[in-house]
Amino acid sequence: MTETFQGFRRTDGTIGVRNLVIVMNTDAELAGLAKKMADLVSGVIPVTHQTGKTHSEEDREQVRRTLKGTAGHPNVSAALFIGFGENDEAASMVDELREEGRNVHLMTLTKNNPVASVMKQGKEWLTEAVEGSLLEKREKADIRELMIGMECGGSDAWSGVTANPSIGSFSDSHVHRGGTTILAETPEAIGAEHILAKRAVNEEVSRAFLDLVGNYEKRAENIGEDIRSANPSPGNIKSGLSTLEEKSLGCIKKGGTSPLKEVVKYAQQPQEQGFIFMDTPGYDVESVAGLAAGGAQIVLFSTGKGSPTGSPIVPVVKIGTNPDLYRNMPEHIDVNAGKILEGTYSIVDMGEEIYHTLIDVANSAVTASESHRNREFSIWRMAETM
Amino acid sequence: MKRQMLDMKENEFNALILDERDNIVVLTKDVKEGDVLYSSNHTKMVEVRDAVPKGHKAAAVFIPKGKSIIKYGESSGIATKDIEPGSHVHTDNVRGLSEEERQALRLSMNGEEYR
Numbered sequence: 001m002t003e004t005f006q007g008f009r010r011t012d013g014t015i016g017v018r019n020l021v022i023v024m025n026t027d028a029e030l031a032g033l034a035k036k037m038a039d040l041v042s043g044v045i046p047v048t049h050q051t052g053k054t055h056s057e058e059d060r061e062q063v064r065r066t067l068k069g070t071a072g073h074p075n076v077s078a079a080l081f082i083g084f085g086e087n088d089e090a091a092s093m094v095d096e097l098r099e100e101g102r103n104v105h106l107m108t109l110t111k112n113n114p115v116a117s118v119m120k121q122g123k124e125w126l127t128e129a130v131e132g133s134l135l136e137k138r139e140k141a142d143i144r145e146l147m148i149g150m151e152c153g154g155s156d157a158w159s160g161v162t163a164n165p166s167i168g169s170f171s172d173s174h175v176h177r178g179g180t181t182i183l184a185e186t187p188e189a190i191g192a193e194h195i196l197a198k199r200a201v202n203e204e205v206s207r208a209f210l211d212l213v214g215n216y217e218k219r220a221e222n223i224g225e226d227i228r229s230a231n232p233s234p235g236n237i238k239s240g241l242s243t244l245e246e247k248s249l250g251c252i253k254k255g256g257t258s259p260l261k262e263v264v265k266y267a268q269q270p271q272e273q274g275f276i277f278m279d280t281p282g283y284d285v286e287s288v289a290g291l292a293a294g295g296a297q298i299v300l301f302s303t304g305k306g307s308p309t310g311s312p313i314v315p316v317v318k319i320g321t322n323p324d325l326y327r328n329m330p331e332h333i334d335v336n337a338g339k340i341l342e343g344t345y346s347i348v349d350m351g352e353e354i355y356h357t358l359i360d361v362a363n364s365a366v367t368a369s370e371s372h373r374n375r376e377f378s379i380w381r382m383a384e385t386m
Numbered sequence: 387m388k389r390q391m392l393d394m395k396e397n398e399f400n401a402l403i404l405d406e407r408d409n410i411v412v413l414t415k416d417v418k419e420g421d422v423l424y425s426s427n428h429t430k431m432v433e434v435r436d437a438v439p440k441g442h443k444a445a446a447v448f449i450p451k452g453k454s455i456i457k458y459g460e461s462s463g464i465a466t467k468d469i470e471p472g473s474h475v476h477t478d479n480v481r482g483l484s485e486e487e488r489q490a491l492r493l494s495m496n497g498e499e500y501r
Contacts, residue, residue, distance in 0.1 A: 157441040161402060161412050165458070191482075194492035195460055240412075240442035242455070242475065243482035246462035253458055341414045343399050343426065 003177075005146070005362040006138035007297075008077070011101030015141045016074035017297045017362040020045055020313060021129045023122070024071060026083040026090040027052040030109070034082045037119060041126040047312045049379050053089070056383040064093060066267040066379045069293030071104050072097045075313050077136060078129035080122060083108040103129065138364075144178040146362060147270070149291030149299035149314075150254040151184055153284030156304025157239035158321040160250020162350070163302035163337040167319060168256035169351025170300070170358070171275065175258040180273045182264075182296055183255035184280040184287045186216040190227050192248035196277065200260040208263040212279045219382065254302065266380050267293035284309050286380040288316060298361055300354065306332040310374030315367045317357060332368050334361075399424040401431060401444065405459035410443040410475050412457075417444070423472065432472040443475040455480050461491060 008016040024047045025034040031048035038046035047070060051063045067090070071079035079097075081090045083106050090106050097104045105125055109118050150167055152159060171181040189196055193213040200206035220227050231248075232241040241247045261274035267290045270276045278294055280287035284307060288299050292314040299314055301307070304321040306329040320326045323338035335357050339345040345353070361367055401411035401423040411425060417438050423431040423446075431446060438444050443457070449469040454461035463480040464487070473479070483491070 161404065161441070165404060192460075194488045197492050237477060240439065240476070242443070242477050242480045243463040245460075245483055245488075246455075246457060249458050249460055249462055257459075340402070343414075346426070347404075 003143055004140050005143055005359050006364070007141040007145075007362060008074070008136055009139055009141070010074055012072075014074035014295070015145045015297070016076070017146075017315065017364075018075040018313070019077045019133050019136055020075055021078045021080075021126060021133050022047045022071070022076055022312065023080045023082065023126065024067060025049065026067065026081050026088055026106075030082045030084055033109070033115065033118070037080070037082065037122045037126070040119065040123045041130055043130050044126050045312050045375065047375075047377050049377055051379045051381065054386045055381060056386070059381045059383055062266055062381065063379050064089065065265070066289060066293040068093045068097065069267050069269065069295065070289075070313060070377075072100060072102050073292060073295070073313050075297055076102075077133035078103040078105075078126075080104070080125055080129070081106040082118065082122070084110075086110060103132070143174075143359065143362075144273075146174070146298065146358070147180040147182065147294075147296045148174060148358065149182050149184060149278075149288065149294075149296035151284060151287055151291065151299055151316075152188070152251065152254065152302040153309055154303045154305030154307035155251075156321055156325075157241075158338070158341065159302055159304050160241075160247070160253055161321075162340040162347075163304075163319040163321040164250055164253040165347045166337045166340070166350035166354060167254040167300050167302055169347050170256075170354040171254065172256035172258050173351060173355060175256070175275050178273065180270065180276060181255070181258075182270065182276045182278050182291055182294065183252065184278045184291055185251065185282050186212060186279050187220070187227055187282045188251035189213055189248055189277075190217060191231065191244035192252050195249065196252055196255070196260055199257070205260055205263055209260065209277060212263060212277075216279070254300075264294060266290045269295045281380050283378075283380070285376040285378045288314075289377050289379060298358060300358070302337070303333075308332055308369065308372065308374045309376055310367075310369030310372070312375035312377050315361050316369045316374075317354075317361055317367050318369065319354065331372070334368050399426045401425045401446075403427070403446075404457060407456055407459040409445065409447050409449055409454075409456045411446050413438050413440050413442055413444060416440050435470055435472040436474040438474045445469045445471050445473050445475050447471055449475075 035046045038044040094106045197206045258275040262272040280290045302319045319335045320333035326336040400415040421434040455463045467479045
């Protein structure tokens with residue numbers, strides 16, 4: 001198997017699999033402006049969101065971490081922030097990213113710098129950024145430098161039988177070589193948390209993981225949701241799942257069997273290499289945005305229903321769980337793990353196919369979600385808006 | 387009783403083994419009483435005792451009452467009855483783990499206490 005791929009080396013040493021120029025809003029009210037700005041220059045991708053400043057302290061930090069991780073992502077060549085007022089919080093974020101050698105810029109809308117002028121300056125900056133990005137060339141990189149996010153959305157009865165174990169087989173193989181994989185979606189682990197906790201490299205990581213699951217459950221209880229007794233759902237039972245732990249085992253199977261090295265917050269960059277867990281919600285768009293902001297260059301996404309979910313900054317590779325899905329929606333699927341049910345592929349074979357697809361994608365092969373320009377982006381918030 | 391054996395071709399199977407340690411298989415086709423389970427490594431396994439829909443589980447071996455249902459090499463529930471090989475394994479004969487049982491599994495790591 002190829003041990004290298006061709007990527008874009010950034011001045012901070014990280015390696016990207018894409019070379020994007022993006023424009024982002026710092027606050028929800030600027031989303032429309034950011035989109036218009038992106039339309040002015042060909043090739044610029046808008047990354048807009050509906051979050052802002054009027055959140056709890058924890059959420060403000062989470063939004064900032066996500067925006068900074070997105071703008072400073074290795075797949076991003078240049079990022080322009082559109083801010084508002086004299087003291088936009090993005091200023092410190094831009095300073096920090098510049099210190100890391102990233103090409104980022106903040107343009108703020110003020111009474112002395114009205115919309116027309118911001119648009120004009122933005123267009124100039126983005127035009128130059130796109131021209132600069134075209135001069136950047138791919139260079140050889142080690143596959144161990146790839147950090148891969150693992151996610152599911154629109155699961156079906158076969159998710160835990162075909163696609164998830166195949167992703168798990170890939171994950172074990174990548175971790176074994178020295179690469180990093182990040183499993184996400186905290187609520188999906190409820191019921192099987194003791195199994196992941198047992199795989200933790202030490203007591204600290206084990207406890208951090210259990211705390212994160214416990215906190216998620218508490219927040220869910222506060223809004224009247226009892227995840228533990230609501231699962232498996234009547235639909236799950238009809239499709240053959242008998243217990244909560246069986247359902248959750250099927251979800252966490254994406255994480256293979258490697259030791260759990262580190263637990264990170266939503267959108268936080270891991271310090272360790274190996275198998276990592278990130279605290280994200282089950283909502284796939286927010287979860288993918290968190291994985292990307294945490295530094296994952298590519299996200300593997302298992303789906304039984306053909307979820308179109310993509311990302312503005314990372315390729316999302318769709319692993320279909322069953323042969324019917326692949327027949328009916330081939331345009332949304334990159335890898336057909338349903339072949340396992342046809343008896344032609346084992347789980348290990350499928351893991352290898354995922355690995356090969358991933359290297360192709362790292363080398364610039366376009367994923368189904370990229371070809372459809374599916375660029376969903378949303379930031380997870382924990383509390384009420386003030 | 388009339389035996390209805392599946393006419394399986396060389397490379398066909400109706401039962402997937404997810405982990406070698408498992409005591410259950412996942413059916414990739416609907417099966418009925420008297421059919422034979424063919425695993426994904428193309429070996430004949432046991433005769434089916436109940437009709438089992440695809441996606442559901444059947445016991446690959448005898449699972450005594452009180453023992454774990456092993457799927458993915460992990461305990462995914464406890465047998466509430468003795469389960470004969472080839473039987474449908476589902477909510478009628480399986481329950482989830484209690485909090486104490488989950489704790490015990492968690493604490494079993496390398497014999498170290500995790501609490």
